[in-house]
Amino acid sequence: MxxxxxxxxxxxxxxxxxxxxxxxxxxxxxxxxxxxxxxxxxxxxxxxxxxxxxxxxxxxxxxxxxxxxxxxxxxxxxxxxxxxxxxxxxxxxxxxxxxxxxxxxxxxxxxxxxxxxxxxxxxxxxxxxxxxxxxxxxxxxxxxxxxxxxxxxxxxxxxxxxxxxxxxxxxxxxxxxxxxxxxxxxxxxxxxxxxxxxxxxxxxxxSKIWMKNIVTLGITYALTVFVLRLNYKVDALFLAKLRGPDEVGIYSIGTTIAELIWQIPGAIGVVLFSSNLNKSKKDATESTVRLTRISFVASIILGSILYFISPLLIKLTFGIEFIEASTAIRLLLPGIIFMVVFQILNSDMNAKGKPLMAFKVFLFALIGNCILNFLLIPTYGIKGAAFASTITYVISTIIYMVMYTRFNNINLREIICLNSKDISIVKNKLIRRIK
Known part of the structure:
Protein backbone atom coordinates (compact mmCIF):
# COMPACT_ATOMS: atom_id res chain seq x y z
CA MET A 1 0.00 0.00 0.00
CA SER A 207 -9.72 -18.83 9.34
CA LYS A 208 -12.33 -19.95 11.88
CA ILE A 209 -10.19 -18.44 14.65
CA TRP A 210 -10.29 -14.96 13.16
CA MET A 211 -14.02 -15.26 12.47
CA LYS A 212 -14.54 -16.12 16.14
CA ASN A 213 -12.26 -13.30 17.32
CA ILE A 214 -13.97 -10.64 15.17
CA VAL A 215 -17.51 -11.71 16.05
CA THR A 216 -16.78 -12.15 19.79
CA LEU A 217 -15.21 -8.71 20.19
CA GLY A 218 -17.83 -7.22 17.85
CA ILE A 219 -20.65 -8.48 20.08
CA THR A 220 -19.12 -6.72 23.12
CA TYR A 221 -19.06 -3.44 21.17
CA ALA A 222 -22.63 -4.03 19.97
CA LEU A 223 -23.93 -4.77 23.48
CA THR A 224 -22.42 -1.55 24.79
CA VAL A 225 -23.89 0.54 21.96
CA PHE A 226 -27.29 -1.08 22.51
CA VAL A 227 -27.34 -0.28 26.26
CA LEU A 228 -26.18 3.30 25.63
CA ARG A 229 -28.88 3.86 23.01
CA LEU A 230 -31.52 2.56 25.40
CA ASN A 231 -30.28 5.01 28.04
CA TYR A 232 -30.65 7.85 25.54
CA LYS A 233 -34.17 6.84 24.44
CA VAL A 234 -35.85 5.25 27.47
CA ASP A 235 -37.15 8.61 28.76
CA ALA A 236 -39.13 9.16 25.53
CA LEU A 237 -40.58 5.63 25.79
CA PHE A 238 -41.79 6.29 29.34
CA LEU A 239 -43.20 9.68 28.33
CA ALA A 240 -45.15 8.06 25.51
CA LYS A 241 -46.59 5.46 27.84
CA LEU A 242 -47.28 7.63 30.88
CA ARG A 243 -48.11 11.07 29.43
CA GLY A 244 -48.87 10.90 25.69
CA PRO A 245 -47.46 11.72 22.22
CA ASP A 246 -47.74 15.52 22.55
CA GLU A 247 -45.22 15.64 25.37
CA VAL A 248 -42.95 13.21 23.50
CA GLY A 249 -42.96 15.61 20.54
CA ILE A 250 -42.02 18.58 22.69
CA TYR A 251 -39.42 16.60 24.63
CA SER A 252 -37.81 15.22 21.45
CA ILE A 253 -37.12 18.76 20.26
CA GLY A 254 -35.44 19.56 23.57
CA THR A 255 -33.23 16.46 23.46
CA THR A 256 -32.31 17.00 19.81
CA ILE A 257 -31.12 20.55 20.44
CA ALA A 258 -29.36 19.78 23.74
CA GLU A 259 -27.57 16.80 22.18
CA LEU A 260 -26.04 19.02 19.48
CA ILE A 261 -23.28 19.53 22.07
CA TRP A 262 -22.47 15.85 21.55
CA GLN A 263 -21.16 16.68 18.08
CA ILE A 264 -17.92 17.63 19.87
CA PRO A 265 -17.25 14.22 21.47
CA GLY A 266 -18.79 12.54 18.42
CA ALA A 267 -16.12 14.01 16.16
CA ILE A 268 -13.35 13.50 18.71
CA GLY A 269 -14.43 9.94 19.45
CA VAL A 270 -14.18 8.75 15.84
CA VAL A 271 -10.68 10.21 15.52
CA LEU A 272 -9.53 9.13 18.97
CA PHE A 273 -10.62 5.53 18.44
CA SER A 274 -8.57 5.30 15.24
CA SER A 275 -5.49 7.17 16.45
CA ASN A 276 -5.33 5.43 19.85
CA LEU A 277 -5.43 2.01 18.19
CA ASN A 278 -1.89 2.70 17.03
CA LYS A 279 -0.54 4.22 20.28
CA SER A 280 0.89 2.83 23.49
CA LYS A 281 -1.43 2.77 26.51
CA LYS A 282 0.41 5.70 28.11
CA ASP A 283 0.37 7.90 24.98
CA ALA A 284 -3.27 7.08 24.25
CA THR A 285 -4.30 7.98 27.81
CA GLU A 286 -2.32 11.23 27.75
CA SER A 287 -3.92 12.46 24.50
CA THR A 288 -7.37 11.33 25.65
CA VAL A 289 -7.38 13.17 28.97
CA ARG A 290 -6.05 16.34 27.31
CA LEU A 291 -8.87 16.28 24.75
CA THR A 292 -11.34 15.49 27.54
CA ARG A 293 -10.27 18.51 29.59
CA ILE A 294 -10.51 20.86 26.61
CA SER A 295 -13.86 19.43 25.46
CA PHE A 296 -15.33 19.58 28.96
CA VAL A 297 -14.59 23.30 29.24
CA ALA A 298 -15.82 23.94 25.68
CA SER A 299 -19.05 22.07 26.46
CA ILE A 300 -19.63 24.11 29.62
CA ILE A 301 -19.26 27.32 27.59
CA LEU A 302 -21.59 26.10 24.81
CA GLY A 303 -24.03 24.72 27.37
CA SER A 304 -24.15 28.03 29.23
CA ILE A 305 -24.92 29.89 26.00
CA LEU A 306 -27.62 27.36 25.08
CA TYR A 307 -29.13 27.62 28.57
CA PHE A 308 -29.80 31.35 28.15
CA ILE A 309 -30.86 31.39 24.48
CA SER A 310 -32.98 28.20 24.46
CA PRO A 311 -36.39 29.89 25.07
CA LEU A 312 -35.82 32.36 22.24
CA LEU A 313 -34.35 29.65 19.99
CA ILE A 314 -37.37 27.37 20.48
CA LYS A 315 -39.84 30.21 20.00
CA LEU A 316 -38.25 31.39 16.75
CA THR A 317 -37.70 27.97 15.16
CA PHE A 318 -40.66 25.86 16.34
CA GLY A 319 -43.21 28.31 17.72
CA ILE A 320 -44.61 29.21 21.12
CA GLU A 321 -46.47 25.87 21.45
CA PHE A 322 -43.11 24.12 21.85
CA ILE A 323 -41.70 26.56 24.42
CA GLU A 324 -41.64 23.87 27.15
CA ALA A 325 -38.84 22.20 25.19
CA SER A 326 -36.55 24.95 26.50
CA THR A 327 -37.21 23.70 30.05
CA ALA A 328 -36.18 20.20 28.96
CA ILE A 329 -33.01 21.61 27.42
CA ARG A 330 -32.06 23.44 30.61
CA LEU A 331 -32.63 20.39 32.81
CA LEU A 332 -30.78 18.08 30.40
CA LEU A 333 -27.69 20.27 29.97
CA PRO A 334 -25.73 19.20 33.12
CA GLY A 335 -26.11 15.55 32.16
CA ILE A 336 -25.32 16.24 28.50
CA ILE A 337 -22.13 18.10 29.48
CA PHE A 338 -20.96 15.28 31.78
CA MET A 339 -21.65 12.74 29.04
CA VAL A 340 -19.17 14.60 26.83
CA VAL A 341 -16.49 13.41 29.27
CA PHE A 342 -17.79 9.84 29.18
CA GLN A 343 -18.01 9.65 25.39
CA ILE A 344 -14.39 10.71 24.90
CA LEU A 345 -13.04 8.41 27.62
CA ASN A 346 -15.14 5.56 26.23
CA SER A 347 -13.60 6.02 22.76
CA ASP A 348 -10.19 5.44 24.31
CA MET A 349 -11.33 2.33 26.18
CA ASN A 350 -12.90 1.00 22.96
CA ALA A 351 -9.53 1.46 21.24
CA LYS A 352 -7.98 -0.52 24.09
CA GLY A 353 -10.45 -3.35 23.48
CA LYS A 354 -12.40 -2.69 26.69
CA PRO A 355 -15.95 -1.73 25.63
CA LEU A 356 -17.54 -3.76 28.43
CA MET A 357 -16.46 -1.20 31.04
CA ALA A 358 -19.13 1.15 29.70
CA PHE A 359 -21.62 -1.71 29.40
CA LYS A 360 -21.31 -2.55 33.11
CA VAL A 361 -21.74 1.07 34.22
CA PHE A 362 -24.62 1.95 31.92
CA LEU A 363 -26.53 -1.29 32.44
CA PHE A 364 -27.03 -0.20 36.05
CA ALA A 365 -27.63 3.37 34.83
CA LEU A 366 -30.40 2.06 32.57
CA ILE A 367 -32.12 0.38 35.53
CA GLY A 368 -31.84 3.59 37.57
CA ASN A 369 -33.06 5.66 34.64
CA CYS A 370 -36.14 3.46 34.25
CA ILE A 371 -36.97 3.66 37.97
CA LEU A 372 -36.59 7.45 38.05
CA ASN A 373 -38.66 7.91 34.90
CA PHE A 374 -41.39 5.67 36.31
CA LEU A 375 -41.47 7.68 39.55
CA LEU A 376 -41.10 11.21 38.17
CA ILE A 377 -42.91 11.33 34.82
CA PRO A 378 -46.49 10.76 36.09
CA THR A 379 -46.21 13.88 38.28
CA TYR A 380 -43.66 16.09 36.53
CA GLY A 381 -43.92 15.01 32.86
CA ILE A 382 -41.19 16.47 30.64
CA LYS A 383 -39.36 17.96 33.64
CA GLY A 384 -39.30 14.55 35.33
CA ALA A 385 -37.93 12.82 32.23
CA ALA A 386 -35.16 15.40 31.79
CA PHE A 387 -34.24 15.33 35.48
CA ALA A 388 -34.10 11.51 35.48
CA SER A 389 -31.74 11.51 32.50
CA THR A 390 -29.48 14.19 33.96
CA ILE A 391 -29.16 12.40 37.31
CA THR A 392 -28.24 9.07 35.71
CA TYR A 393 -25.88 10.70 33.17
CA VAL A 394 -23.96 12.60 35.86
CA ILE A 395 -23.66 9.71 38.33
CA SER A 396 -22.75 7.18 35.60
CA THR A 397 -20.06 9.47 34.16
CA ILE A 398 -18.50 10.02 37.60
CA ILE A 399 -18.40 6.25 38.22
CA TYR A 400 -16.90 5.69 34.76
CA MET A 401 -14.28 8.40 35.38
CA VAL A 402 -13.19 6.64 38.59
CA MET A 403 -12.93 3.30 36.77
CA TYR A 404 -10.97 4.94 33.95
CA THR A 405 -8.46 6.51 36.35
CA ARG A 406 -7.88 3.16 38.07
CA PHE A 407 -7.41 1.29 34.80
CA ASN A 408 -4.96 3.87 33.43
CA ASN A 409 -3.24 4.77 36.75
CA ILE A 410 -3.96 8.50 36.61
CA ASN A 411 -5.45 11.12 38.94
CA LEU A 412 -9.09 12.22 38.62
CA ARG A 413 -8.00 15.86 38.37
CA GLU A 414 -6.16 15.07 35.13
CA ILE A 415 -9.47 14.39 33.39
CA ILE A 416 -11.40 17.60 34.11
CA CYS A 417 -8.95 20.31 35.30
CA LEU A 418 -7.67 22.44 32.42
CA ASN A 419 -4.03 23.54 32.66
CA SER A 420 -1.85 26.18 31.00
CA LYS A 421 -0.35 23.64 28.59
CA ASP A 422 -3.81 22.80 27.24
CA ILE A 423 -4.55 26.47 26.60
CA SER A 424 -1.21 26.93 24.82
CA ILE A 425 -1.82 23.89 22.60
CA VAL A 426 -5.30 25.09 21.56
CA LYS A 427 -4.02 28.62 20.96
CA ASN A 428 -1.10 27.44 18.80
CA LYS A 429 -3.30 25.07 16.78
CA LEU A 430 -5.83 27.81 16.06
CA ILE A 431 -3.16 30.35 15.11
CA ARG A 432 -1.54 27.81 12.78
CA ARG A 433 -4.90 27.05 11.11
CA ILE A 434 -5.72 30.75 10.66
CA LYS A 435 -2.32 31.40 9.07
Missing part, protein backbone atom coordinates in the same frame (compact mmCIF):
# COMPACT_ATOMS: atom_id res chain seq x y z
CA UNK A 2 1.20 3.51 -0.83
CA UNK A 3 2.39 5.25 2.33
CA UNK A 4 0.37 8.39 2.98
CA UNK A 5 1.36 11.23 5.23
CA UNK A 6 -0.85 10.94 8.29
CA UNK A 7 -2.89 13.96 9.31
CA UNK A 8 -2.68 15.35 12.84
CA UNK A 9 -5.31 14.50 15.45
CA UNK A 10 -6.44 18.15 15.47
CA UNK A 11 -6.92 18.12 11.68
CA UNK A 12 -8.90 14.86 11.83
CA UNK A 13 -11.15 16.17 14.60
CA UNK A 14 -11.82 19.42 12.73
CA UNK A 15 -12.43 17.52 9.49
CA UNK A 16 -14.88 15.16 11.23
CA UNK A 17 -16.68 17.98 13.04
CA UNK A 18 -17.22 19.85 9.76
CA UNK A 19 -18.50 16.62 8.18
CA UNK A 20 -20.90 16.01 11.09
CA UNK A 21 -22.49 19.45 10.79
CA UNK A 22 -22.63 19.16 6.99
CA UNK A 23 -24.48 15.85 7.25
CA UNK A 24 -26.88 17.20 9.90
CA UNK A 25 -27.67 20.37 7.94
CA UNK A 26 -28.11 18.72 4.56
CA UNK A 27 -30.02 15.83 6.10
CA UNK A 28 -32.52 18.29 7.55
CA UNK A 29 -32.91 19.98 4.15
CA UNK A 30 -33.37 16.61 2.42
CA UNK A 31 -36.08 15.62 4.88
CA UNK A 32 -38.01 18.83 4.20
CA UNK A 33 -37.68 18.56 0.39
CA UNK A 34 -38.67 14.89 0.17
CA UNK A 35 -41.51 15.13 2.71
CA UNK A 36 -43.12 18.18 1.10
CA UNK A 37 -42.99 16.67 -2.38
CA UNK A 38 -44.13 13.15 -1.50
CA UNK A 39 -46.79 14.00 1.07
CA UNK A 40 -47.62 12.07 4.23
CA UNK A 41 -48.72 8.76 2.66
CA UNK A 42 -45.84 8.33 0.22
CA UNK A 43 -43.36 9.52 2.86
CA UNK A 44 -44.73 6.82 5.17
CA UNK A 45 -44.20 4.19 2.47
CA UNK A 46 -40.62 5.39 1.93
CA UNK A 47 -39.83 5.32 5.65
CA UNK A 48 -41.24 1.78 5.97
CA UNK A 49 -39.26 0.56 2.96
CA UNK A 50 -36.04 2.07 4.36
CA UNK A 51 -36.64 0.92 7.93
CA UNK A 52 -36.74 -2.85 7.36
CA UNK A 53 -33.32 -3.23 5.65
CA UNK A 54 -31.83 -0.65 8.03
CA UNK A 55 -32.85 -2.76 11.05
CA UNK A 56 -31.54 -5.97 9.45
CA UNK A 57 -28.23 -4.30 8.53
CA UNK A 58 -27.84 -2.87 12.04
CA UNK A 59 -28.30 -6.40 13.40
CA UNK A 60 -25.61 -7.83 11.12
CA UNK A 61 -23.30 -4.91 11.90
CA UNK A 62 -22.91 -6.37 15.43
CA UNK A 63 -19.97 -4.10 16.26
CA UNK A 64 -18.00 -5.74 13.43
CA UNK A 65 -16.62 -2.40 12.19
CA UNK A 66 -15.02 -1.58 15.55
CA UNK A 67 -13.78 -5.14 15.91
CA UNK A 68 -12.12 -5.12 12.47
CA UNK A 69 -10.55 -1.73 13.22
CA UNK A 70 -9.14 -2.97 16.53
CA UNK A 71 -7.62 -6.16 15.14
CA UNK A 72 -6.44 -4.54 11.91
CA UNK A 73 -4.32 -2.02 13.80
CA UNK A 74 -2.88 -4.62 16.19
CA UNK A 75 -2.18 -7.55 13.87
CA UNK A 76 -0.18 -6.31 10.90
CA UNK A 77 1.17 -9.80 10.11
CA UNK A 78 -2.32 -11.31 10.01
CA UNK A 79 -4.01 -8.68 7.86
CA UNK A 80 -4.45 -11.17 5.03
CA UNK A 81 -6.59 -13.34 7.31
CA UNK A 82 -8.52 -10.30 8.52
CA UNK A 83 -9.27 -9.13 4.97
CA UNK A 84 -10.29 -12.65 3.95
CA UNK A 85 -12.52 -13.09 7.00
CA UNK A 86 -14.11 -9.66 6.44
CA UNK A 87 -14.94 -10.51 2.82
CA UNK A 88 -16.38 -13.92 3.72
CA UNK A 89 -18.50 -12.26 6.42
CA UNK A 90 -19.62 -9.64 3.90
CA UNK A 91 -20.80 -12.34 1.48
CA UNK A 92 -22.57 -14.30 4.23
CA UNK A 93 -24.29 -11.37 5.97
CA UNK A 94 -25.31 -9.79 2.64
CA UNK A 95 -26.98 -13.02 1.53
CA UNK A 96 -28.76 -13.49 4.87
CA UNK A 97 -29.81 -9.81 5.03
CA UNK A 98 -31.35 -9.97 1.55
CA UNK A 99 -33.24 -13.20 2.30
CA UNK A 100 -34.54 -11.92 5.67
CA UNK A 101 -35.54 -8.52 4.25
CA UNK A 102 -37.53 -10.08 1.39
CA UNK A 103 -39.02 -12.59 3.85
CA UNK A 104 -40.24 -9.83 6.19
CA UNK A 105 -41.83 -7.94 3.28
CA UNK A 106 -43.49 -11.15 2.09
CA UNK A 107 -44.87 -12.10 5.52
CA UNK A 108 -45.83 -8.73 6.98
CA UNK A 109 -45.72 -6.06 4.26
CA UNK A 110 -46.98 -7.81 1.14
CA UNK A 111 -48.28 -4.52 -0.25
CA UNK A 112 -44.64 -3.40 -0.65
CA UNK A 113 -43.61 -6.44 -2.71
CA UNK A 114 -43.07 -4.28 -5.78
CA UNK A 115 -40.09 -5.11 -8.01
CA UNK A 116 -39.42 -1.40 -8.50
CA UNK A 117 -39.01 -1.02 -4.74
CA UNK A 118 -37.18 -4.28 -4.03
CA UNK A 119 -34.39 -4.07 -6.63
CA UNK A 120 -32.73 -0.87 -5.29
CA UNK A 121 -33.27 -2.05 -1.68
CA UNK A 122 -31.68 -5.45 -2.35
CA UNK A 123 -28.75 -3.87 -4.22
CA UNK A 124 -28.16 -1.38 -1.40
CA UNK A 125 -27.74 -4.07 1.28
CA UNK A 126 -24.31 -5.45 0.24
CA UNK A 127 -23.07 -1.93 -0.56
CA UNK A 128 -24.03 -0.74 2.92
CA UNK A 129 -22.43 -3.73 4.66
CA UNK A 130 -19.28 -3.30 2.55
CA UNK A 131 -19.09 0.35 3.62
CA UNK A 132 -19.58 -0.60 7.29
CA UNK A 133 -17.01 -3.42 7.40
CA UNK A 134 -14.32 -1.69 5.37
CA UNK A 135 -14.69 1.58 7.21
CA UNK A 136 -13.28 -0.60 9.99
CA UNK A 137 -10.21 -1.26 7.86
CA UNK A 138 -9.81 2.47 7.19
CA UNK A 139 -10.19 3.21 10.91
CA UNK A 140 -7.52 0.60 11.66
CA UNK A 141 -5.26 2.46 9.22
CA UNK A 142 -6.29 5.81 10.80
CA UNK A 143 -7.62 7.10 7.45
CA UNK A 144 -10.19 9.45 8.97
CA UNK A 145 -10.25 11.99 6.07
CA UNK A 146 -11.02 9.15 3.65
CA UNK A 147 -13.96 8.01 5.79
CA UNK A 148 -15.30 11.57 5.89
CA UNK A 149 -14.81 11.92 2.12
CA UNK A 150 -16.89 8.77 1.59
CA UNK A 151 -19.69 10.06 3.86
CA UNK A 152 -19.69 13.46 2.16
CA UNK A 153 -19.70 11.83 -1.28
CA UNK A 154 -22.83 9.86 -0.36
CA UNK A 155 -24.67 12.89 1.00
CA UNK A 156 -23.68 15.29 -1.79
CA UNK A 157 -24.59 12.88 -4.58
CA UNK A 158 -27.89 12.06 -2.87
CA UNK A 159 -28.80 15.75 -2.61
CA UNK A 160 -27.81 16.32 -6.24
CA UNK A 161 -30.00 13.46 -7.48
CA UNK A 162 -32.98 14.53 -5.35
CA UNK A 163 -32.70 18.10 -6.65
CA UNK A 164 -32.61 16.79 -10.23
CA UNK A 165 -35.76 14.77 -9.61
CA UNK A 166 -37.45 17.83 -8.11
CA UNK A 167 -36.43 20.09 -10.99
CA UNK A 168 -37.85 17.66 -13.56
CA UNK A 169 -40.86 16.90 -11.33
CA UNK A 170 -40.06 13.18 -11.25
CA UNK A 171 -39.72 12.64 -7.49
CA UNK A 172 -41.51 9.54 -6.25
CA UNK A 173 -40.78 6.71 -3.79
CA UNK A 174 -39.22 4.43 -6.40
CA UNK A 175 -36.82 7.06 -7.75
CA UNK A 176 -35.84 8.23 -4.24
CA UNK A 177 -34.76 4.64 -3.52
CA UNK A 178 -32.77 4.51 -6.76
CA UNK A 179 -31.15 7.87 -5.91
CA UNK A 180 -30.16 6.42 -2.54
CA UNK A 181 -28.72 3.35 -4.25
CA UNK A 182 -26.53 5.42 -6.58
CA UNK A 183 -25.39 7.55 -3.63
CA UNK A 184 -24.38 4.39 -1.73
CA UNK A 185 -22.62 3.13 -4.87
CA UNK A 186 -20.44 6.24 -5.04
CA UNK A 187 -19.64 6.04 -1.32
CA UNK A 188 -18.70 2.37 -1.66
CA UNK A 189 -16.50 3.22 -4.65
CA UNK A 190 -14.58 5.80 -2.60
CA UNK A 191 -14.03 3.22 0.15
CA UNK A 192 -13.14 0.47 -2.36
CA UNK A 193 -10.62 2.72 -4.12
CA UNK A 194 -8.84 3.38 -0.83
CA UNK A 195 -8.86 -0.20 0.49
CA UNK A 196 -8.08 -1.80 -2.89
CA UNK A 197 -4.40 -2.40 -1.99
CA UNK A 198 -5.56 -4.15 1.18
CA UNK A 199 -8.02 -6.32 -0.78
CA UNK A 200 -5.07 -7.76 -2.69
CA UNK A 201 -4.25 -9.63 0.55
CA UNK A 202 -7.32 -11.84 0.04
CA UNK A 203 -6.64 -15.58 0.15
CA UNK A 204 -8.94 -18.52 -0.49
CA UNK A 205 -8.21 -20.22 2.83
CA UNK A 206 -10.60 -19.39 5.67
Missing amino acids: VIKKKKSTFYNILNTLITQFYLIGTGFILTILITRELGAESKGILVTLQLIPALIISFFDMGIRQSIAYYYSKNIKDRDYLITTSLYMLFLTSFLSIIITIGIYYLFYEEYLNIGYLIPIVLMIPLTLFAIYFRGVLQGLNEIPTINLARNTHQTSYIFLILLLLIFQLLNVKLVLWAEFFAFSLMSYVIFKNVKPELSLFRISF
